[in-house]
Amino acid sequence: MGPDAAIWPIYNGQADKADKEMVETYNGGMENLLVFAALFSAVVTAFLVLSIPLLQADSGQATVDGIKTLSVQIASQAAGSGTSALPYQEAAFQLPASVISVNVLWICSLFVSLSTSVLAMLAKQWLRVYITNVPSTPKEKAMERQRRYDGLQSWQVDSIINSLPVFIHFAVGLFFAGLTVYLWNLS
Incomplete structure (x- = not known):
């Protein structure tokens, strides 16, 4: 097919529509995740401010x-x-094992939460580059779009994006495990 074939504008229109829907879906989920991760990291940090001094005499x-x-x-x-x-x-000075456990769990929780935020920001950047239009002929635009789409597939960007909520859930689980140990030792 030649560069001026009628199929290229039709393909580009359909591809743009599908890409826009995909990017909006992923970006919406990552916006919510980034807000939650920021608030959650602030809460974990507040608890760490209280628990880290317990590691010293x-x-x-x-x-x-x-x-x-x-x-x-x-x-x-x-x-x-x-x-x-x-x-x-x-x-x-005798450091109770529970103090070490609480701090390890909360620091790991903070690390996972912040790492998830970094991955979400990278994914948003990948998607922003993905939908950036390159002015060219309809055939070149279609070829470039397909190259970028193949890149997203080979890097499994969709799997990375879909796994981000699991990481946040894991961070919340670590935090609650630490909170349970902390509260258990208060009684």
Whole structure:
């Protein structure tokens, strides 16, 4: 078929219609996903702000223990007892396994959520490039559209886009697992 054949404008019209519908469907879902992922990441970050300090020894408790030791030494000297008080020794910091578990789960949740957002932005960019028209003859436009469509298929962009909600659900599951451990240890 020649470059001026009547089939090319018909094909381009049908392809444009199908492409527009496909891109609108994917973009709408990704817009919702990006909004949810942003809000969810903010919530997880707020919880991490509260839980990450639990990974360090409480310097306030060390101060209290030191003051108690000084009080005992002063009281011992005031009472005139001949026994010398032992020097202050800081207690070994024991990190509860639940604190580690909660932080690992929440950090993984945040990582998955942010990674999903990055993939969604990349997919939106791929789709934006896909529907960008290249001014040319109808035959060249049809050939370029088919090349781009074949590229989307070979890179399985539709599978990537369709898997993004699963990743967000996984991130929410990790968050709730961490929240369960956190609340369980409060009681």
